[in-house]
Every structure is written in C-alpha cells, then in structure tokens.
Amino acid sequence: MKRRKLIKGLSLIPITGSVLSAQSVWAAPAENGFAGTILPVGTESAAFGALKNEPNIFRSIGVEPIVNCRGTFTIIGGSIERPEVRAAMEAASKDFVQYDELAFGIGRRLAELTGAEWGMVSAGCAAAMKHVTAACVTGGNPEKLIRIPDLSGFEKTEVIIPRMSRNAYDHAIRNIGVTIVEVNTQEELESAINPRTAMIYLMADDPSVAGKPLTLEAIAKVATPKNIPILVDAAAEVLTIPCVHLQRGATLVAYSGGKAICGPQCAGLLLGKKDILMSAWQASSPHHGPGRDNKVGREEMLGMLAGVEAWIKRDHKAEWKQWLSWLDHISKKVSTIDGVQTKVEEPTQLSNRSPVLHISWNPDHLHITGEELAEEVGRNKPRIAIGSRSEPGTTSITITTGQMQPGNEKVVADRIYGILTQKRSPRSTEMPAPSATISGRWDVKVEFFSSQSQHSLTLEQDGNWLQGSHKGDFSVRDIAGTIEGDQVKLRSVDRNPGDSITFIFSGTVSGETISGNIHMGEYLTAKFTANRYTYKGKRQRIMVPGGPPLAT
Incomplete structure (x- = not known):
C-alpha cells in the first residue's frame, strides 16, 4: 500500500x-466542542503536576x-528515532552553527551516502514538497520568491499532477499559489505541458508493476527533453541506495524522516538535482519568504543525516x-x-x-x-x-x-x-422503534472551535433508516444513517481532489430539535443543533398561463 x-x-x-x-x-465529557478529551483511567479528576520523565513522561500531563x-x-x-539519531540531535544542540554552511555540508555528505547529486533536509516531507515547488516556480530568483503566493507576472505557474496521485498532502504544493493541472493519460500529459509548466508531481509507484498508465518512466520520457522537473513523493518508502526513482527518471525524490528511516519526526529528506535543491534551500527557513514557517533546526538537520548514516549500517x-x-x-x-x-x-x-x-x-x-x-x-x-x-x-x-x-x-x-475469549451474548439485530418522524428539512447550526456555520439537512425516513442530503458551506452531498429510539446517527462525506472530510452526526431528537456532536476524524469534533425548517410560503392556488406574456 x-x-x-x-x-x-x-x-x-x-x-x-x-x-x-x-x-x-476517552470517556471524559465534551468541552468546548471537543468530545473526547483523553484522561488516564481512574485519574479523570486528578490534578497533574510538573512534567516528569518517569514512569512515562506523557502520563505526567494526563496523556x-x-x-x-x-x-x-x-x-x-x-516512528521511534534511532539511538544514533537522538545522539546526533543531542550533540547538535550544544553548539551554534551557520545554517547555510550546515546545509551545504549535509548536502555533500548525503550525496556521498546515497549517490544522488545533492541532498537537503527539510521540516518534514510536506515542507520538502513546498520548497521544491517554490524552487521550480522561482528558479532561485529571490524577487519572485518573496511574492509567493501571488504569481502575477511569473513564467512558471502550473504543476501537473496525474489524477491517481492527487492526495491530501498536495496542499503543500498548492500553498505556493500554483494552478494544478490534472491528467489521466499520456496524451493528456503531452497536451498539458506548456511554457507555464513549473514541474510534475507524482506519488511513488511500484517499479515492478508494468503496463500502468503514466508510470515514472513514461512521464520522464516526455518531461526530461523539455527540462521539466519531476518530483516523486516517496514519503513512507524504505530508502534505496542508489535511489530507484532517480534511476527511473525522477529529478527529485522526497522522503519523510519520521517514517521508515526512523529519523526525526519533524524532518524530511530531499535527494536529486543540486541546482533545484539549492533553490529549494533558499526557499526554506532560516531564509525569509514563503518557507520561513517550515523551520528545520540544526538538531533535526544532523539527526536526519544520522538517520541516513544509520540506515546504511542497519541489519x-x-x-x-x-x-x-x-x-x-x-x-x-x-x-x-x-x-x-x-x-x-x-x-x-x-x-x-x-x-x-x-x-x-x-x-x-x-x-x-x-x-x-x-x-x-x-x-x-x-x-x-x-x-x-x-x-x-x-x-x-x-x-x-x-x-x-x-x-x-x-x-x-x-x-x-x-x-x-470473553463470553458475550448474541447481539439482537432488532433496532429500537424510532421515537419521532424526522423526515423533512432541518436548519443546522454547526459550532466549531472558534466559528459557526449554517448547514441544512433534507431527510427521508423509512422506519429506522434515514437518507437524504447534507448542504454544507460549499457543497451538497448524500447523507444516510439511522434513528433508534431518540438517537440519531448520520454520515456524509465532503469530497475534494485529494481531500475528504467525513461528518458523523450523533445526536438526540427532542420535539422539533436534534442536537449533539459531529465527529470529523482528524479535524476533531464540533457541536450541532438542528431545528425543523418552517416553510413560510402562503397557501394559494397557482394559475398557469396559456402562453408567453403579452407585455414585459
């Protein structure tokens, strides 16, 4: 996978x-819209003191x-950092160093270790993707760099992404302000390439699988003669030396430091063309511009290098x-x-x-x-x-x-x-009869942490089963669920290219109101209150004209 x-x-x-x-x-009550505050068993009302390292540092603050x-x-x-990584980070924390000099030294050493032309450490893989995009858009020109994400007047403003490679992490690329051009076939790729194309991004594919559309080799055959960089996202991959993706035609490859390599969690690894990586470093902190918010410290930089050194020696x-x-x-x-x-x-x-x-x-x-x-x-x-x-x-x-x-x-x-091995009784498949009929339209107030939104639900009820539509802030999507007694559970998914947000409504119906929580996975939990919509139109008969009007 x-x-x-x-x-x-x-x-x-x-x-x-x-x-x-x-x-x-996870049984603590909802507070400020966040249902699911984690407290250790039996300590829900305990007052936690200072941060302690024993027996577990997280438990000392109630986690x-x-x-x-x-x-x-x-x-x-x-991942759990390797001992070599922690030792390097500890050593790096004891002295000051000029960061450009450090980056150049690390770049040379990563090239020696991996066989790539150059290497760079970033503040995670997503930051690496962002810096490379900035490099390909600006060409290392600082006048352009400080104008990101306003790309007015830029020659390079588009990034091509095969549709199969769209994912939640390509936000890092979009943060630069580029226009994403999706392609699905070789023909579409060839047609999409134009003077505005800054780079091509794709998820790492399995080199052993042949016959797939838009493989790295197929993309490189078209892009390389046109001098268009190809960035491969290999975040969770094991590190191959030499890098298999560079051998297959990629210009740059991005890895996560905190996954298979077991380096610092807040570090990423870039390998590839030196000129582009120099421009990517220019777009990274400590330099000012769009990458200043992706700061990587000297500890993570040396820790990431130590992770690569350890990777080569690991059994x-x-x-x-x-x-x-x-x-x-x-x-x-x-x-x-x-x-x-x-x-x-x-x-x-x-x-x-x-x-x-x-x-x-x-x-x-x-x-x-x-x-x-x-x-x-x-x-x-x-x-x-x-x-x-x-x-x-x-x-x-x-x-x-x-x-x-x-x-x-x-x-x-x-x-x-x-x-x-616990003994359990067979569960009844019978649902409690619904306590209310909730077919119709409902106006929904959604309370997030620091704002509110107005949504609406249109529901059809068939016994315990519910279906209908959920209108959010920007889209309308299908919704489905159940009502068991006075308990209502509904689920909808807001889908966007590379992204999706699941809304799981869990509430209680009382009269003309349904209220409860909306569980949104990684986006945590909101509260909602739904009131039955009251139609305001007058009851009156409608006359249908016999033809077009005689006057306007």
Missing part, C-alpha cells in the same frame, strides 16, 4: 463504542501513551526476522481460540514495508467485530493502535510490526486473547 493511501483506508481507532468499558480513557501496531502515522508519533534482515518472531508469538496465542484464523503478510513494495498479521473470525461466533475490538484496545489501557475491517460473514484486525518495540508483542497478544 502506498504511503498516503493508508489515510484513505482503515481508521486508526474505529468509532463504534459498542464495547467500551465504563473506564474508557496515555499508545502501543503502535498500526505503522508510521504522524497522528501517533510517526534490515535481522529486523525483519525479529518482526516476524513478534507476529509468531501473537499468532500462536490467539490461534488457540476456536474459530480464529491468522495469516502473515510480508509486503514487498517499498512503501510501508513491514510484516503484517491478519487475525480474522466470524463475528456471529464470537459476538464482536474487528472494529469493536480495535475500539476497545484503542480507548482503554493498555492502549493499542491496530487496524480493522469487516466483510460479510467475516471480520478482522491487523497488527503492523514496523514501529512495535520489544515486549509489545506480549502485551498485544494477552490483550487481544483476553477480549476474544
């Missing part, structure tokens, strides 16, 4: 709530840590063997449960490469779904982040090894075994 596609797949901790214990660490069986997701910390085969041994321990434990099957997947692609254990069962047999199990272990101590999914007749969870730490496998095995 590619680097960024993971965010479109299974959720980190599914929202079900059907098996949560009363001691859920419960997580066992990561999900992968290198930024929202749970990315990757031994790491893989250790990961498999952890999955074997978990598999042996849960396989003793009647009806539970396990399977280990060993990915071969470059992105998110680490073994994954799939644990599956019939939910009608154990009376729990994978989503419910993931919810239980994700919300309660010891907290564990796992993947989950369900299909007709089967449900499953996934254990990803890449960021597990020694000893985690025992905690995970015991936790999952304990939940799956």
Whole structure:
C-alpha cells in the first residue's frame, strides 16, 4: 500500500463504542466542542503536576501513551528515532552553527551516502514538497520568491499532477499559489505541458508493476527533453541506495524522516538535482519568504543525516526476522481460540514495508467485530493502535510490526486473547422503534472551535433508516444513517481532489430539535443543533398561463 493511501483506508481507532468499558480513557465529557478529551483511567479528576520523565513522561500531563501496531502515522508519533539519531540531535544542540554552511555540508555528505547529486533536509516531507515547488516556480530568483503566493507576472505557474496521485498532502504544493493541472493519460500529459509548466508531481509507484498508465518512466520520457522537473513523493518508502526513482527518471525524490528511516519526526529528506535543491534551500527557513514557517533546526538537520548514516549500517534482515518472531508469538496465542484464523503478510513494495498479521473470525461466533475490538484496545489501557475491517460473514484486525518495540508483542497478544475469549451474548439485530418522524428539512447550526456555520439537512425516513442530503458551506452531498429510539446517527462525506472530510452526526431528537456532536476524524469534533425548517410560503392556488406574456 502506498504511503498516503493508508489515510484513505482503515481508521486508526474505529468509532463504534459498542464495547467500551465504563473506564474508557476517552470517556471524559465534551468541552468546548471537543468530545473526547483523553484522561488516564481512574485519574479523570486528578490534578497533574510538573512534567516528569518517569514512569512515562506523557502520563505526567494526563496523556496515555499508545502501543503502535498500526505503522508510521504522524497522528501517533510517526516512528521511534534511532539511538544514533537522538545522539546526533543531542550533540547538535550544544553548539551554534551557520545554517547555510550546515546545509551545504549535509548536502555533500548525503550525496556521498546515497549517490544522488545533492541532498537537503527539510521540516518534514510536506515542507520538502513546498520548497521544491517554490524552487521550480522561482528558479532561485529571490524577487519572485518573496511574492509567493501571488504569481502575477511569473513564467512558471502550473504543476501537473496525474489524477491517481492527487492526495491530501498536495496542499503543500498548492500553498505556493500554483494552478494544478490534472491528467489521466499520456496524451493528456503531452497536451498539458506548456511554457507555464513549473514541474510534475507524482506519488511513488511500484517499479515492478508494468503496463500502468503514466508510470515514472513514461512521464520522464516526455518531461526530461523539455527540462521539466519531476518530483516523486516517496514519503513512507524504505530508502534505496542508489535511489530507484532517480534511476527511473525522477529529478527529485522526497522522503519523510519520521517514517521508515526512523529519523526525526519533524524532518524530511530531499535527494536529486543540486541546482533545484539549492533553490529549494533558499526557499526554506532560516531564509525569509514563503518557507520561513517550515523551520528545520540544526538538531533535526544532523539527526536526519544520522538517520541516513544509520540506515546504511542497519541489519534490515535481522529486523525483519525479529518482526516476524513478534507476529509468531501473537499468532500462536490467539490461534488457540476456536474459530480464529491468522495469516502473515510480508509486503514487498517499498512503501510501508513491514510484516503484517491478519487475525480474522466470524463475528456471529464470537459476538464482536474487528472494529469493536480495535475500539476497545484503542480507548482503554493498555492502549493499542491496530487496524480493522469487516466483510460479510467475516471480520478482522491487523497488527503492523514496523514501529512495535520489544515486549509489545506480549502485551498485544494477552490483550487481544483476553477480549476474544470473553463470553458475550448474541447481539439482537432488532433496532429500537424510532421515537419521532424526522423526515423533512432541518436548519443546522454547526459550532466549531472558534466559528459557526449554517448547514441544512433534507431527510427521508423509512422506519429506522434515514437518507437524504447534507448542504454544507460549499457543497451538497448524500447523507444516510439511522434513528433508534431518540438517537440519531448520520454520515456524509465532503469530497475534494485529494481531500475528504467525513461528518458523523450523533445526536438526540427532542420535539422539533436534534442536537449533539459531529465527529470529523482528524479535524476533531464540533457541536450541532438542528431545528425543523418552517416553510413560510402562503397557501394559494397557482394559475398557469396559456402562453408567453403579452407585455414585459
């Protein structure tokens, strides 16, 4: 699975709530529109004191840590930095240095290590994408640089992106003010290239898969003769030396420091053409301009270099063997449960490469779904982040090894075994009868953290089932859900190129009002109040004219 596609797949901790214990660490009441303040079990009313390093620094401020069986997701910390990385960052923190000199020294050393023409460290992979875009738009001209994002009078103002490569992270490119031109075929690519084309951006594809439209080789065949740079986003990939994407025709390749390389979470790695990377560095902090907000410190810069140095020396085969041994321990434990099957997947692609254990069962047999199990272990101590999914007749969870730490496998095995062996009664499939009829139009006030919006819902009700439309600030989309007793649950998705926002309404109907929370995943939680729309038109008969008017 590619680097960024993971965010479109299974959720980190599914929202079900059907098996949560009363001691859920997410059970704190909603405050200021944020339903889900995390507090450790049994300390909801405790007063936390000064920051402490033992037994866990996060618990000292009321935040419960997580066992990561999900992968290198930024929202749970990315990766654990290598000891060499932490040592380099600590050493770098003790002296001052001129940042341009440091960047040039690191660039030379990265070139020696990787075989690329030059290297650069940025404040994360998205920042790397932003700086490269600025470099391709300005050509290193500071008069242009300080005018971004106003590109009036610029020769280069467009970035071509294959439709299959659109993703939430291309905001970093759009931040420069360029016009995005989507293409889907080789013919469209050739037609889209023009004197305004600044660069072409695409997600890293698997070089072993042939016959796909718009492969890197196919793009390079058209772009390279026209001197159009190609930026490949390889954020979650393992680092290949020499870089396979540069060999296949890319001009520049961007990696995340805090994923497979296990460098600083707030660092990114750029490899490729020196002239463009020099212009990208010019567009980065400490220099002023559009990249000043993406500051990378001397600690992260040397930490990222140390991460690459360590990557070359690491025993990757031994790491893989250790990961498999952890999955074997978990598999042996849960396989003793009647009806539970396990399977280990060993990915071969470059992105998110680490073994994954799939644990599956019939939910009608154990009376729990994978989503419910993931919810239980994700919300309660010891907290564990796992993947989950369900299909007709089967449900499953996934254990990803890449960021597990020694000893985690025992905690995970015991936790999952304990939940799956609990005795549960079969759940009734009967829904409580609805307490109200809510068909019709509803005016919805949405309260975000610091603003309000007016939305509207138009609903049709068929017993417990609801469907209709949700009009937001900029679009109208389908919505569907249920009403069980006085509890209303609805779901809609606002989709944009590379982006989507899921709205999950959870509220209580009382008379002509529905109120509750809107859960929006990574965008946290808002409050809503919906009032039934009152039509103001007069009742009157309508005469239909027999033809066009005789006067205007």
